[in-house]
Amino acid sequence: MTYIAKPKFHHPGLKKNELGYTHRDYEGKISTLCAGCGHDSITASIIEACYELSIEPHRVAKISGIGCSSKTPDYFLGNSHGFNSVHGRMPSVLTGANLANRDLIYLGVSGDGDSASIGFGQFAHSIRRGVNMTYIVENNGVYGLTKGQFSATADRGSKSKKGVTNTDNAIDLVAIALQLGATFVARSFSGDKAQLVPLIAAAIGHKGASFIDVISPCIAFNNHAGSTKSFDYVREHNDAVNRLDVLVGRDPIAVDYAPGTVQVVEQHDGSKIALRKIDADYDPHDRLGAQTFLARHAAKGQIVTGLLYVDPDAEDLHSHLNTVEAPLNTLEADTLCPGSAALDKFNASLR
Amino acid sequence: MSDKKPISSVNDFVVRFANVNGSGSASANEMFARAILRHGVPVSPRNIFPSNIQGLPTWYEVRVTEEGHLGARGGVDLMVAMNPQTWDKDVAGIEPGGYLFYDSTKPMPSTKFRDDITVIGVPLTAITNSTYTDPRQRQLFKNIIYLGALSALLDMDPKLIEQLIGEQYKGKEKLLSSNVHALHLGRDWALQNLKCPIGLRVKKSDTVGDRIFIEGNSAAALGAVYGGATVCAWYPITPSSSVAEAFTAHCKKYRHDPETGKAKYAIVQGEDELASIGIVIGASWNGARAFTATSGPGISLMTEFIGLSYFAEIPAVIMNIQRAGPSTGMPTRTQQCDIIACAYASHGDTKHVLLFPEDPAEAFEFAAAAFDLAERLQTTIFLMLDLDIGMNHRLCRPLKWDDSKQYDRGKVMTAEMLEEGRDFGRYLDVDGDGIPYRTYPGTHPTRGSYFTRGTSRDRYARYSEEGSVYADNMQRLVRKFETAQDLVPRPLQANAERPTKYGVIYFGSTSPAMDEAIGLLEARGHQLDRLRIRAFPFHSSVASFLAEHDFVYVVEQNRDSQLRQLIVNENGIDPIRLVPIVHYDGSPITARYIAKAIGDHQDHLKVTPLRKAVS
Numbered sequence: 001m002t003y004i005a006k007p008k009f010h011h012p013g014l015k016k017n018e019l020g021y022t023h024r025d026y027e028g029k030i031s032t033l034c035a036g037c038g039h040d041s042i043t044a045s046i047i048e049a050c051y052e053l054s055i056e057p058h059r060v061a062k063i064s065g066i067g068c069s070s071k072t073p074d075y076f077l078g079n080s081h082g083f084n085s086v087h088g089r090m091p092s093v094l095t096g097a098n099l100a101n102r103d104l105i106y107l108g109v110s111g112d113g114d115s116a117s118i119g120f121g122q123f124a125h126s127i128r129r130g131v132n133m134t135y136i137v138e139n140n141g142v143y144g145l146t147k148g149q150f151s152a153t154a155d156r157g158s159k160s161k162k163g164v165t166n167t168d169n170a171i172d173l174v175a176i177a178l179q180l181g182a183t184f185v186a187r188s189f190s191g192d193k194a195q196l197v198p199l200i201a202a203a204i205g206h207k208g209a210s211f212i213d214v215i216s217p218c219i220a221f222n223n224h225a226g227s228t229k230s231f232d233y234v235r236e237h238n239d240a241v242n243r244l245d246v247l248v249g250r251d252p253i254a255v256d257y258a259p260g261t262v263q264v265v266e267q268h269d270g271s272k273i274a275l276r277k278i279d280a281d282y283d284p285h286d287r288l289g290a291q292t293f294l295a296r297h298a299a300k301g302q303i304v305t306g307l308l309y310v311d312p313d314a315e316d317l318h319s320h321l322n323t324v325e326a327p328l329n330t331l332e333a334d335t336l337c338p339g340s341a342a343l344d345k346f347n348a349s350l351r
Numbered sequence: 352m353s354d355k356k357p358i359s360s361v362n363d364f365v366v367r368f369a370n371v372n373g374s375g376s377a378s379a380n381e382m383f384a385r386a387i388l389r390h391g392v393p394v395s396p397r398n399i400f401p402s403n404i405q406g407l408p409t410w411y412e413v414r415v416t417e418e419g420h421l422g423a424r425g426g427v428d429l430m431v432a433m434n435p436q437t438w439d440k441d442v443a444g445i446e447p448g449g450y451l452f453y454d455s456t457k458p459m460p461s462t463k464f465r466d467d468i469t470v471i472g473v474p475l476t477a478i479t480n481s482t483y484t485d486p487r488q489r490q491l492f493k494n495i496i497y498l499g500a501l502s503a504l505l506d507m508d509p510k511l512i513e514q515l516i517g518e519q520y521k522g523k524e525k526l527l528s529s530n531v532h533a534l535h536l537g538r539d540w541a542l543q544n545l546k547c548p549i550g551l552r553v554k555k556s557d558t559v560g561d562r563i564f565i566e567g568n569s570a571a572a573l574g575a576v577y578g579g580a581t582v583c584a585w586y587p588i589t590p591s592s593s594v595a596e597a598f599t600a601h602c603k604k605y606r607h608d609p610e611t612g613k614a615k616y617a618i619v620q621g622e623d624e625l626a627s628i629g630i631v632i633g634a635s636w637n638g639a640r641a642f643t644a645t646s647g648p649g650i651s652l653m654t655e656f657i658g659l660s661y662f663a664e665i666p667a668v669i670m671n672i673q674r675a676g677p678s679t680g681m682p683t684r685t686q687q688c689d690i691i692a693c694a695y696a697s698h699g700d701t702k703h704v705l706l707f708p709e710d711p712a713e714a715f716e717f718a719a720a721a722f723d724l725a726e727r728l729q730t731t732i733f734l735m736l737d738l739d740i741g742m743n744h745r746l747c748r749p750l751k752w753d754d755s756k757q758y759d760r761g762k763v764m765t766a767e768m769l770e771e772g773r774d775f776g777r778y779l780d781v782d783g784d785g786i787p788y789r790t791y792p793g794t795h796p797t798r799g800s801y802f803t804r805g806t807s808r809d810r811y812a813r814y815s816e817e818g819s820v821y822a823d824n825m826q827r828l829v830r831k832f833e834t835a836q837d838l839v840p841r842p843l844q845a846n847a848e849r850p851t852k853y854g855v856i857y858f859g860s861t862s863p864a865m866d867e868a869i870g871l872l873e874a875r876g877h878q879l880d881r882l883r884i885r886a887f888p889f890h891s892s893v894a895s896f897l898a899e900h901d902f903v904y905v906v907e908q909n910r911d912s913q914l915r916q917l918i919v920n921e922n923g924i925d926p927i928r929l930v931p932i933v934h935y936d937g938s939p940i941t942a943r944y945i946a947k948a949i950g951d952h953q954d955h956l957k958v959t960p961l962r963k964a965v966s
Binding site: 073095100124328329335339343 | 388559561562563564565573576577579581582584605606608611612613614615616617618619621622623625626627628629630631632633634635636637638639641655656659749750751752753754756757758790791792793794795796797800801802803804805806814
């Protein structure tokens with residue numbers, strides 16, 4: 001029923017967050033994706049995380065590339081500016097936007113074709129630069145909008161809906177993000193809201209390049225037997241390293257999972273992430289350990305989910321460039337233009 | 352020596368230095384040019400260099416011109432032949448009666464010279480080797496030694512060169528004194544062993560005035576500082592890299608908060624041109640003034656984003672320092688060859704604003720103006736320089752700035768305006784000029800947000816594939832481009848003394864050669880009205896100029912007469928009335944070339960009446 005405009009009324013008793021916003025204030029237009037698409041679950045998790053964090057919706061800039069995943073920013077945070085840019089180029093557009101105004105929250109939404117194929121370079125370089133952003137890849141291993149071609153994250157040996165076997169090696173964006181110095185790296189599954197919502201909330205609170213790879217089955221083209229991105233396959237092969245809660249001075253998000261040790265990580269913005277350890281040996285502050293852990297499980301055919309790495313004291317591109325605290329887009333001629341006296345001196349030096 | 356008389360000229364000749372690149376000759380040669388300026392005599396230097404770092408031939412040409420002709424002249428009166436690789440070609444290029452200056456340490460067979468030129472041998476290597484032991488010193492000081500010898504041969508005031516050395520090595524006493532020493536080694540040898548001065552002489556004058564000596568790329572970068580650019584993203588490519596490097600240097604000087612030391616700018620060297628323009632688009636979308644600098648191949652890579660900028664209406668400033676294409680072309684040679692590529696860059700129906708500065712002073716002005724235009728028109732503005740303007744020092748009027756000037760941030764709807772209940776449609780033409788209002792992200796909690804996309808949408812930025820909605824938007828973009836006509840710099844017209852049916856159109860770096868050519872043409876009896884185009888879209892005065900003349904020459908530095916194509920296409924006029932005059936070998940166009948091409952054509956047009964011919 002995607003042609004029907006979303007009604008504006010809502011239940012008067014709808015719960016409000018710290019800023020007085022209801023859940024509905026974080027929603028966007030009705031999704032035009034296929035019913036049951038994993039991407040819609042991610043949209044719901046983004047809405048949930050923003051609501052829980054009590055973010056002012058209009059202080060988020062949503063930027064995407066091209067593809068099914070890149071359409072989703074229209075379906076959440078309807079009062080935010082969104083930018084559905086160029087295929088594979090979300091990272092550069094986001095980088096520029098971030099340079100112009102460091103005070104907004106930047107949410108980059110991309111897909112596996114957008115980030116691992118055409119935009120692999122931009123993905124890599126935005127991570128390298130430490131742009132302060134939450135970079136979410138809605139990863140289904142397939143080109144949905146052009147009807148079912150393999151993407152670069154499709155596993156070798158996996159089968160397309162038409163029965164073609166993929167013979168190319170897969171790119172694991174999580175492994176690459178770790179290698180390139182992302183300061184927050186996680187993986188989750190679109191069907192696991194309990195894990196995904198706190199991960200998104202923690203990523204938003206993180207100052208630096210946060211990357212989340214979300215496996216999101218394509219119900220139209222990649223949810224069949226032989227696919228390694230289907231609901232069934234991911235559920236069977238998922239190995240979570242931890243569960244986390246984000247504490248923002250209110251009730252922590254209710255997730256109640258296997259008991260284990262709890263480790264609290266305080267982030268730059270003051271929010272705290274409580275990691276409930278499932279694997280007792282797992283240390284999320286060890287980049288090298290995370291890489292090894294990931295590789296070891298990949299060899300066993302297991303998809304590791306959870307928060308793999310975080311550096312709570314990370315720096316971002318603005319700290320590298322030593323830019324002023326005021327957003328650059330607020331500076332005017334009085335502070336930017338050196339004026340005619342300086343120009344006269346400059347002229348004199350060229351004679 | 353044949354009976355050809357040696358050239359005799361004061362303050363009007365061309366010296367060409369033939370060097371090997373990486374030998375440190377560039378700074379000595381530049382000092383030579385500056386020294387002549389200090390005599391009050393205008394010069395126009397040009398660097399002719401290979402796409403290489405060490406070992407290939409490079410030339411530096413200095414036109415000494417009291418008359419102030421700053422275009423390339425063509426021909427060489429004094430060749431300083433320091434490169435054995437190019438010896439034959441260099442010697443052959445000297446004008447009859449000209450001079451050859453060379454290192455005579457090793458004897459050369461007489462067949463290597465010409466008998467219609469004056470040969471001046473100075474044993475540079477011998478002098479250097481007997482004075483210095485360190486190989487690098489030998490190489491560097493050899494350049495200063497020939498500078499000293501030339502100062503004697505051309506009757507230059509050594510005090511003025513010493514002054515320049517003093518300024519260059521201020522605070523580095525050891526380097527200063529050793530350079531002055533080397534200068535006098537060469538000068539004294541020449542005075543003692545050669546007939547000084549030769550027929551070419553530099554005589555003190557006062558024709559430089561208050562003009563400054565600056566590269567176009569540096570001036571354009573300073574224009575970006577004055578114009579309020581805060582974000583620069585770029586990828587290294589000759590001949591544009593020095594724009595970003597100069598912007599960095601200017602920002603370090605002018606754009607740090609005096610208290611905190613923090614930067615009021617952000618410069619990112621992108622991983623490629625796609626990222627560079629993406630960063631510019633993202634920053635401009637978010638309300639900062641942003642630019643990139645590139646050259647032809649970079650423009651090709653950026654075209655998808657340029658289309659987005661046009662259609663989604665996001666400001667961007669692209670400085671295109673043109674070089675010879677296509678493909679990698681001639682990376683270190685000049686051309687004006689991206690006119691069509693930029694005017695219609697990207698897929699679908701697109702048109703873009705181009706600015707054509709003639710020299711560094713205009714590069715400064717137009718660069719600053721480009722940011723106002725980009726935000727006013729919410730689209731890409733191209734600043735079209737070329738290697739000739741960008742990478743050579745050019746004498747030009749001092750840069751000027753009006754302190755009362757405020758930036759034109761264009762139509763931006765603020766939180767207050769939204770609060771008042773103003774109707775916000777991102778693509779709604781409220782004023783009839785085709786320009787809609789925009790909002791910056793984060794402006795208002797509940798009003799003014801919109802979704803930016805490169806796909807079609809209605810006036811309120813809602814996705815739509817309706818044909819009529821799409822066409823409505825495309826027509827508004829045409830209206831906006833018509834608005835641009837009156838906002839961009841207007842063409843400048845200069846009429847001949849007597850009324851004439853012939854005109855000439857030119858632009859950019861062709862300017863000084865064209866101005867000089869007019870004098871040469873007048874001497875041949877040809878009168879021409881001139882129109883210098885400074886921007887696209889063309890102002891209505893271009894159409895008037897075409898209507899007022901039977902034939903109009905269009906002088907440009909590319910093979911396919913691209914500006915002419917653009918004029919024909921945009922004005923819908925009969926192409927036969929526009930005569931192409933093109934120069935595209937990678938060297939800067941000269942007055943001699945233009946005057947010959949137009950003069951010959953004009954001679955053909957002169958029809959002798961039949962009665963006169965038979966009588």
